[in-house]
Amino acid sequence: MPLVVVGISVLVLLFLMTKLRLNGFASLLLVAVGVALVRGIPVADIPDVLSKGIGGQIGDTMLTIGLGAMVGRVMGDSGAAQRIAAKLLAVCGPRWVQVAMVLTATLIGVTMFYEVAFVIIVPIAFTLVRVTRSKLLWVGLPMSIALSTMHSFLPPHPGPTAVAATFHASVGLTLFYGLFIAVPAGAFIALVWPRLPFVRAMNPSVPTGLVSDRTFEEEEMPSAAWSLSVALLPVVLIAGAAVTDMVTSADTPVMHFINFVGSAPIALLLTLLVAIWAFGPRIGRSLEEVSASCRGAAQAMAMILLVIGAGGAFKQVLVNGGISDYIKQATSGWSVSPIILAWLIAVILRVALGSATVAVVTASGVALPLVAGSGIHAEVMVLAVSCGSIAFSHVNDPGFWMFKEYFNLSVIDAIKVRTTYTTVLAILGLGGVLAMERVLDVLNL
Template identity: 85%
Template sequence: MPLLVVGISVLVLLFLMTRMKLNGFAALLLVAVGVALVQGIPVADIPDVLSEGIGGQIGDTMLTIGLGAMVGRVMGDSGAAQRIAGRLLDAFGPRWVQVAMVVTSMLIGVTMFYEVAFIIIVPIAFTLVRVTGAKLLWVGLPMSIALSTMHSFLPPHPGPTAVAATFHASVGHTLFYGLFIAVPVGAFIALLWPRLPFIRAMDPAIPKGLVSDREFEDGEMPGLGWSLSVALFPVVLIAGAAVVDMTVSGDGPVLHFVAFIGSAPIALMLTLLLAIWAFGPRIGRSLADVNTSCTSAAQSMAMILLVIGAGGAFKNVLVEGGISDYIKDATDTWSVSPIILAWLIAVILRVALGSATVAVVTASGVVLPLLAGSGIHPEIMVLAVSCGSIAFSHVNDPGFWLFKEYFNLSVIEAIKVRTTYTTVLAVLGLGGVLAMEWTLDVLSL
């Protein structure tokens, strides 16, 4: 049974990494090969399947994570991250630092991918940890939870946008309805989770090399205007391109240019160039010093990228092994409310495959025939599928490894933190979707 294969593979992976202390990159590749053999993928094809998985995952994330890490390190080594962190502390106070993280993350995360927003904001979170003396998860976890919620629930993020196209739903209406669910649910979990006893018992240190250890005097730091301008520059480019894409129809060189500079890699590359000048020659730092910051960031990211790439290989083996087709066939005959069915199929696919995008696309295809004549608003169905796709993030999800490595957690600790919060977000999201559908039905009477 394919789902049994998934369960056993996860247990083997946990055993290799926790008991055998095997490196995450090697453990993921070994388990991926084992699953490929069990699922009947021809031996001659396995190297190509692994390569495609690694290439697809690294292709999607290397530029984003690499450039973002360099921007963050340049800002940290110049004092710009400390300047922003200090202003957030002045505005919210040390007692409300978590609220500051939630507000910042939700505003940035509405239009930016989880990985991009995470890489941009995490240096500020690290700096706040150092300045306030708070625990890393106390400050960083609200940021990650808020970003996860925005990314998984709302367009223009890829999953919800793809499902909206399948269901012929309005992207604007989906975003509008989704905000009423995502904001309260995300804020509630973001502020609750760090307070849970099993989370407070963890005290990971900030990973070395990702942020400057120096504490700057006020006169040594760049001004707040420049610091914020560089931090928000990619946000403006990416968000602007998303708004144009949702509101302007047609084709032409101007729209192509907007899409080009609004793509995450290009926006971050332009931001890095701006940061190199603004926090280098403009304030008297040599280009050699700035280059040292970039090199340090790249070296610190090497193992993180390897582990994320291996996670992509594991995910691709599960997909190529036919597990998504098995789940699709098994759920075809279920007699359940279309909303709950859409959510449940997305959850099962997410657990089995790790890919939220594969989960939402497959789930939407299964429930699409049920939408016609059901009377359910298509936007609500989009939200049902989308919030189901966030559940049970674990070792076959490359985002899990990004979270684990940046917060310096063991595999078991990362499961305790991330797998639990993503699952609760999905369950509360389903409750919000059902409540929203009931509200729309009442208002339409």
């Protein structure tokens, strides 16, 4: 049974990494090869499948994560990240630092991919940890939870947007309805999870090389205006392109240019160029010093990128091994509420494959025939599939490894934290979707 293979592969991976202490990159590749052999993928094709998985994952994330890490390190080494952290503390106070992180992550995460927003905000979180002497998870976890919620629940993120197209749902209405579910659910979990005893017992340190350890004096830091402007530049570029794309379908050179500068890699590249000047020669730092910051960020990112790429290889083996097709066939005859069925299929696919995007696209194909005859609002069905895709993030999810590496957690601790919060978010999302459908029916909308 394909799902048994998935379960055994996860157990083997945990054994390799926790008991044998084998490197995550090597462990993921070994398990991926084993699953490929068991699932009958021809031996001659396995290297290509692994390369496709690694290439697809790294191609999507390397530019984003690499450029984002460089921007963060340049800001950290110049004192700009500390300036932003100080401004947040001045506005909210140390007591409300978690609320500040949730608000920041929610506003930025509405339009930005999880990975992009994560690498932009995490240097500020690291700096706040050092300045307030708080635990890393106390400050960083609310940020990650809020970003996960926005990315998984709402368009214009890729999963929800793809499902909206499949169901012929309004992207604008999906976003509007989804905000009523995503914002309260994300904020609730973001503020509750760091307070749970098993999370408070963890005390990981900030990974070395990703942020400056230096504490700057007031006169050494760039102004708040410059610091915030550079930090928000990619947000403005990416969000501006997303909003423009939502309100117009014009195919003009201007739109092509907006989409170009609003793509995550280009937006971050432009931000890096601005950061190099603004926090380099403009304030008396040499280009050599700024280049050293970029090199330090790249070196610190090397293993993180390798592990994320190997996670993509594992995911690709599961897809090529027919796991998604098996689940699609097995669930096609179930007789349950279309909302619950769509959510449950997305959950099962997410557990088996790891990729939220693959899960939502496949689940939407299974649930599509249910939309027309059910009388359920298409936008609600989009949200049902989307929130199901966040559940049970674990070792076959490349985002899991990014979370683990940035927060310097063991595999077991990362499962305890990330797998649990993503699952509870999915369940809260389902409850919100069912309630939303009921409200729309009562209001006759």
